[in-house]
Amino acid sequence: GDIFVRDLQAGTTTLVSINRQGTAGGRGGESYEPQISADGRFVIFTSYATDLVENYTAGDQGLFIRDLLAGTTTLVVSGVNCNIIVNKQQVGVHPADSRCEVRDYGPLISADGHYLAFTTQTPLASNDDGNISCYLRDLYTGTYSLISVNYAGATATGSSGALGISADGRFVLFVSDASDIAPQQSSKFYSGA
Known part of the structure; x- marks a missing residue:
């Protein structure tokens, strides 16, 4: 399905999962798991659609962010074999790929719309060894930071x-x-800064 935002004050509805031409919903796959920033400017979502951004036709599950003010959609990361770990367990997973693993983690956007925290198995940092890892993307600069590092700074x-x-x-x-995340750990919940 497609993703929409309803402005209750203005009485308008906006298509979020819109194709790159701005004429219709994304083609080639479902869009789901949207989250909106506190100010209503940014919407993050996952999608299998192949026509949301330029030069992306892979059809792998991708994590996208739509800037409703600027009217732009950006691919944050694409996953191979469902490597984007999405927020709910009832997502549309390709049944032909039994290797797809769905976890109940992220993606999450900061209230100010500046940062996006998400989980993926796709290595986005040189010190990532391919485990399922947490990342932070600065949406203003486009940079990624590996969050789930050990106490020595390695993955x-x-x-x-x-x-x-x-x-x-x-x-x-x-x-x-x-x-190996904290030198004296006894819990599996951590806060990274």
């Missing part, structure tokens, strides 16, 4: 999932089965 030795983000994006709460 953690287990899988992690983003659970929360502070209003200003300074803190990201995540869970991990890694044993």
Whole structure:
């Protein structure tokens, strides 16, 4: 299906999962799991649509952000074999790919719309070893930061999932089965800053 935002004060409805020509909903796959920033400017969502942004026709599950003010859609990251870990377990997963693993973590947008915390198995940092990891994307600069690192600054030795983000994006709460995140850990819930 497509994703829409309803402005209750203005009485208008806007198509969020719109194709790059701005004429219709995305083609080639479902869009789902939307979240909106507190100010209503940004909507993040996952999609299999192949025509939301330029030069993207892979059809893999992608994480997108739509800037409703600027009228632009940006691909944050695309996943191969469902490597984007989405927020709910009832998402549309390609049944032909039994290797697809869906977890109950992220994506999450900060209240100010500046940062996006998400979970993926796609390595986006040079120190990521391919485990399911937490990332923070600065939506203003387009840069990625690996959040689920161990106490030495290297990628953690287990899988992690983003659970929360502070209003200003300074803190990201995540869970991990890694044993090397904190020197004296006894819990699997962490806050990264």
